Amino acid sequence: MPREAGDRYAKLGTLARGIDRFSETTGRLVSWMTLGTVLVTFAVVVLRYVFNSGSIALQEFISYLHTSVFMLGAAYTLKHDGHVRVDIIYRDLGPRAKAWINLCGTLLMLMPVCAFILYVSWEYVAVSWSMSEGSQESGGLDAVFLLKTVIPMMAILLLLQGLSMVLHSILVLLGQQAETDTAGTGPDREL
Helix, strand or coil, rough: CCHHHHHHHHHHHHHHHHHHHHHHHHHHHHHHHHHHHHHHHHHHHHHHHHCCCCCEEEEEEEEHHHHHHHHHHHHHHHHHCCCCCCCCCHCCCCCCHHHHHHHHHHHHHHHHHEEEEEHHHHHHHHHHHHCCCCCCCCCCCCCCHHHHHHHHHHHHHHHHHHHHHHHHHHHHHCCCCCCCCCCCCCCCCCC
16 A cells, blocks of 8 residues: 555544544533533422422523533434444444445435534524524523524534544545444544
């Protein structure tokens, strides 16, 4: 193999691992929101049943946290191959066949759907930001525009992780990556 090709493969691998590290870091940071969700939920319950009081803002904040965990954690879940799929055939395939399936699925399904979500949500979010959209409930959070921003952020994070999957798949197909799943969680992956 020519030296230039080896350098290009190394750069592709470095880029893929960099995206994987970003998804890993993002996912771990977002996971702390689950603790926040539990604590705020506990506070709402204590306020309601101990102090006979309530807070619409706190209840909405639980929804904000919950939504953020699922939307912003999607790329992390994809990296760890945690999304639901029927893998009756896939699990028994070799690395090259898995790489082909992941490459085709990412290019033909994941990326177009994410691009569509990004496209259709952009104006929706921009309008929300332009009017600093807030809660429709009295005493609610005046940050609906921030909540809506999570939609394009999810699409961008998934597109990035999809790019990593494409790069890992290409490297496997070219014989430049050892037997590892192309979602980036195989035994010989170093982060």
